[in-house]
Amino acid sequence: MEPESFYNLLQLPKEVEEELPQGQKKKYLPPTSRKDPKFEELQKVLMEWINAELLPEHIVVRSLEEDMFDGLILHHLFQKLAGIKLDVEEIALTAVSQRRKLEAVLEATNRSLQMDKQQVKWSVDTIFHKDLLATLHLLVALAKRFQPSLPLPMDVQVEVITMESTKSGLKSEKSVEQLTKCSTDKDQPPKDVFDELFKLAPEKVNAVKEAIVNFVNQKLDRLGLSVQNLDTQFADGVILLLLIGQLEGFFLHLKEFYLTPSSPAEMVHNVTLALELLKDEGLLTYPVSPEDIVNKDTKSTLRVLYSLFCKHKLKENMDRKPGGSPN
Secondary structure, three states, rough: OOHHHHHHHHHHOOHHHHHOOOOOOOEEEEHHHOOHHHHHHHHHEEEEEEEEOHHOOOOOOOOOOOOOOOHHHHHHHHHHHOOOOOOOOOOOOOHHHHHHHHHHHHHHHHHOOOHHHHOOOOHHHHOOOOHHHHHHHHHHHHHHHOOOOOOOOOOOOOEEEEEEOOOOOEEEEEEEEEEOOOOOOOOOOOHHHHHHHHHHHHHHHHHHHHHHHHHHHHHHHHHHOOOOHHHHHOOOOOOHHHHHHHHHOOOOHHHHHOOOOOOOHHHHHHHHHHHHHHHHOOOOOOOOHHHHHHHOOOHHHHHHHHHHHHHHHHHHHHHHHOOOOOO
């Protein structure tokens, strides 16, 4: 065995040599990598995020390494984030059924993430065998797709040892695995007025909400609709679509959206359609996730409504000025 391979082997669990069949490779995290503060912080942020998402279902994750392998938590997390009901068994008790469930969940997850095969750094095997590195890559990808505002620590990278079992013994190779992006100005999402509002003047949020609700109700009055709670009434996308139709002069056929959505997936469909209409009109300049609206995220809902408020309130003010066109 080469001196470097011997040194690397000393850093790994004793069972490595026993569990690695000849001809196979496996990545390991040495103790120094596991104890890296940024690596630990990443796990903490992801675990708190998952527990917050699954709190209504009374699911608690205590270890990303031990609790994610059988597909149960991934199943509930993906359904909550994507608003999609998966046709898989709820409880899987045997290893065979657990692996089958995990395979179905990952297949749906990978489709939703729309990543190239080269970008996918996890597999059924690695997740099922409690590979912490693969599990973190998967969770980071889910967070970036469904919760882009989640404050993941930037530039998390760890040293990894890849061991290979050969006829002549174990060989090792060191490499650095990048888990989150490097911190650059380009990587940071642009801040908007609502980032500043919620951070610097949270006491003014209700006043802004009241002004927007008044504006919305003026426009919806002719449809016999009204909004009392901005935080909840836009979650299914119906009122949002009707409001956009009123303001932008769209006729939306009932076949294009769900007038009485009965599932999270139908709600996501409605909100996605609304966001696409706003983007087509050049109104939505800040990235907004449909899932955030469905999950009643106040800041995201305000961003969407504010884009309409700015355009049409400004137009009203211009029309009222001398020489302006009457409504």
